[in-house]
Amino acid sequence: MPEKGELQPSVALQTPAGNNVKQHNLKSMTVTSVRPELPLFSSDDEKKTIKINELRRLVENCDDFVRRSDDLFLCRFLNCCDWDVQEAFQRMVKLFKLKHEYPDWFIDRPLVYYKEVLSRNIKFVLDKRDKNGRRIFVTKMCNLDVNVTSPTDLAHLDELWCEFMLNDLETQEKGISCLIDMSGLSIKSLRYLTPTNIRIGSQKTDLLPVKNMEFHVINSSVFLNAAVAILYPMLSKHIKDRVHFHYSDWNSLHEHLGKEALPAAYGGTNGVDFNYDMLIKQLLDLEDHYNSLVRFGCELKPHVDPTKYAKLFQNADKSKTGKKKNKNKKEVELIEE
Known part of the structure; x- marks a missing residue:
């Protein structure tokens, strides 16, 4: 199990029946907000708390998608970048972009x-x-x-x-x-x-x-x-x-x-x-936590018109369909061999 500083999921999602979770249908899942009861750092580390909040504001306003912004997630990037907020933010944006360009390389299901x-x-x-x-x-x-x-x-x-x-x-x-x-x-x-x-x-x-x-x-x-x-x-x-x-x-x-x-x-x-x-x-043992992460980077913010990203979601569905066909084709080839 995770040790000290255990991550409290920022949301908890009900696991849907079946495995075929489509990116643009994630808003239909039940979402319950969960906040960590205690801050990650003591009052002696007030500067770190300020930087966490600064990075959170940048992330929550970076694009039209719901992004993960709990303290411990943000600390990953701040620790990695020696608590340079701008560098941490740029690293996150590059990772977000890579995920949109190559969604098959990232987890997106329960x-x-x-x-x-x-x-x-x-x-x-x-x-x-x-x-x-x-x-x-x-x-x-x-x-x-x-x-x-x-x-x-x-x-x-x-x-x-x-x-x-x-x-x-x-x-x-x-x-x-x-x-x-x-x-x-x-x-x-x-x-x-x-x-x-x-x-x-x-x-x-x-x-x-x-x-x-x-x-x-x-x-x-x-x-x-x-x-x-x-x-x-x-x-x-x-x-x-x-x-x-x-x-x-x-x-x-x-x-x-x-x-x-x-x-x-x-x-x-x-x-x-x-x-x-x-x-x-x-x-x-952390199944609920993993299921709570599926929506981030896939679910649009409430005020965003979903038709703006219709092509993106359509391409994602085609990618998954093509992947399934290729897998079935490979299985047939193995059987023939």
């Missing part, structure tokens, strides 16, 4: 829709932090089946878990350690490394409101070197500078993360291996 992909145990967050107080976000490539998992599925998993990790101030301030286990990686996964996928994925990663994020790659191989040769030149310098390759050297890994949070499978002292059910439950 959590029940994503439970199946979560159960594949490709990505998850450990229950303990590393020695620097950072959350540890694990990716197990051996659990990735490229025939059933798309690049956008992986993007949705990243977003779901980042929302979970950034639910407290400690993670916002200390950061995230991404542990990427390359063992069992299939050569078929090279199909993911298209210029478009790399570009969008890199842009989304760069805009995440995380001040300190490191990438630790383990169990790599000759095959990985081929993948890196394709991927590395397209990554931003910001990401490149934070990638560490440990291969199978646990001592090297422990120098960065310590042993206490890792299982024995990685030379640690936190159990024998990963307890997937327990780790996934951390996120599933």
Whole structure:
């Protein structure tokens, strides 16, 4: 469960029957406002409260869409930008724009829709932090089946878990350690490394409101070197500078993360291996919170004429329909093979 500074959802939505939630129909859901009972910061941090309120005013007036503006969400961007309000706002606007340009790369449905992909145990967050107080976000490539998992599925998993990790101030301030286990990686996964996928994925990663994020790659191989040769030149310098390759050297890994949070499978002292059910439950227990987030960036403000964005919503529906057709086509091809 989230630790201190737990996020209080700014709204609570009733989960609709079925999974087909359309962006422009979100206003029909029941919305109940919920406010945090206590301020995030003490009276000694009055300057931070002033900056939070300043950023909130900017966000709430930035466009025609309902935007999330609770204190803890705004603090993600302020912490990331050293409490520079304008820089935090520009980062948020860039993320909003990326979401409108590539909606398939962002979550826009209730959590029940994503439970199946979560159960594949490709990505998850450990229950303990590393020695620097950072959350540890694990990716197990051996659990990735490229025939059933798309690049956008992986993007949705990243977003779901980042929302979970950034639910407290400690993670916002200390950061995230991404542990990427390359063992069992299939050569078929090279199909993911298209210029478009790399570009969008890199842009989304760069805009995440995380001040300190490191990438630790383990169990790599000759095959990985081929993948890196394709991927590395397209990554931003910001990401490149934070990638560490440990291969199978646990001592090297422990120098960065310590042993206490890792299982024995990685030379640690936190159990024998990963307890997937327990780790996934951390996120599933917050279903109401995730369902409350669906409306942001999709629901128009009450005074806005919806016909102004009719084309946008129509394109979003077509995108989802096309995605479903492509998935069905792929399933047919697999059956024929």
